[in-house]
Amino acid sequence: MGHPACSFPHRLQSPKIGKRQKKIDQTRASGSEVRARESQGRRMAMASAPACAASELVAKGRRSAAFLQAMLGQQPASGAGATPHGVQDLADEILRCCDRALAALHGATVAAAGSAKKRKPEHGPAATPATSSKRIRLSGGERAIRRVEKKWTMEDGFIWRKYGQKDIHGSKYPRLYFRCTYKEDHGCMARRQVQQSEADPSVYLINYFGEHTCCRDDDIVAESPAPFVINFGASTRDGQPSGSPWPSCNEDDGQVVSETSDLCHSPEEKELPACMGNVAELSEQSTTVPELTSMSMSSPEWDPSDGRLVWDIGFGEILFDDIIGEFTPLDYVGLFQ
DNA sequence: TTCATTTGACCGTA
DNA sequence: TACGGTCAAATGAA
Numbered sequence: 001m002g003h004p005a006c007s008f009p010h011r012l013q014s015p016k017i018g019k020r021q022k023k024i025d026q027t028r029a030s031g032s033e034v035r036a037r038e039s040q041g042r043r044m045a046m047a048s049a050p051a052c053a054a055s056e057l058v059a060k061g062r063r064s065a066a067f068l069q070a071m072l073g074q075q076p077a078s079g080a081g082a083t084p085h086g087v088q089d090l091a092d093e094i095l096r097c098c099d100r101a102l103a104a105l106h107g108a109t110v111a112a113a114g115s116a117k118k119r120k121p122e123h124g125p126a127a128t129p130a131t132s133s134k135r136i137r138l139s140g141g142e143r144a145i146r147r148v149e150k151k152w153t154m155e156d157g158f159i160w161r162k163y164g165q166k167d168i169h170g171s172k173y174p175r176l177y178f179r180c181t182y183k184e185d186h187g188c189m190a191r192r193q194v195q196q197s198e199a200d201p202s203v204y205l206i207n208y209f210g211e212h213t214c215c216r217d218d219d220i221v222a223e224s225p226a227p228f229v230i231n232f233g234a235s236t237r238d239g240q241p242s243g244s245p246w247p248s249c250n251e252d253d254g255q256v257v258s259e260t261s262d263l264c265h266s267p268e269e270k271e272l273p274a275c276m277g278n279v280a281e282l283s284e285q286s287t288t289v290p291e292l293t294s295m296s297m298s299s300p301e302w303d304p305s306d307g308r309l310v311w312d313i314g315f316g317e318i319l320f321d322d323i324i325g326e327f328t329p330l331d332y333v334g335l336f337q
Numbered sequence: 338t339t340c341a342t343t344t345g346a347c348c349g350t351a
Numbered sequence: 352t353a354c355g356g357t358c359a360a361a362t363g364a365a
Contacts, residue, residue: 162342164357177356181341193356 147208154204172198182214
């Protein structure tokens, strides 16, 4: 399946490639078909299952911490049974850590997503889209669409194979070159370049080139685990705690499929437009996005006055409803305290 | 033993 | 000629 953006540099047809292809062919000849498929299945599982499981575990941990916090809050404010302040702080810290872990697991896109929605254009001159598409010239001379993303993690749900690293002139951090692991198996031409932001080393600037064709193979689709489904828990209009507002792995309905862009999104981006958000799409909807460097995440907090989760990400408070409601009916959102 | 990563070298472009 | 992108042998990890 060809995509204009997938055209590979013509150097790949050099004699060197013949040498490399020979090695690859040898490797293939030595391995049985069964082993290859097992390996393939393992890799595909690695692509999403661990993140899924980790997300679920962290969400569980967060629920437990939230209950603990609630229990502590029910303790009398004074008297013999009063909760030590440090314990409350500890519970808060656990919640924050869980939030950040979840954010990291899903590309930490929600902060940018939420802020992109709430943020007013006059907030800061340095606002730049976290994602952009433009045409650039590749080394081979051809042009291709690329997508640029800012993320707090290099993980995007795909399995990448690093094939190079280069110190970039005038840049403090090297640029890492990745191609899809399934380039040889499925001819997937997706590539990406990852470089740490100089302004904020915790932020990765990721350039995507080409389109993932590996994820379209029927056999892989059949082997791959169930798509990452968002479960916000049962409707809790009665206010009963029923689960985390964070996504978790669930076979229930409620899967929301986002529109696709010109490039293949990662499975998680496809399956998880809600809650954790998709920085690419959301940022494309808005013209400006706040600088990631100035954002600080904290736990969403329950506002009993109007029954909403409020999320302070450093740009003033953002209503959790605003993030979730963008994609999914609020009835799906299980609010918890 | 297999596979992924590292890293120096090579090549094309500006 | 400088720079960026890619290759592929060497190396290390599982």
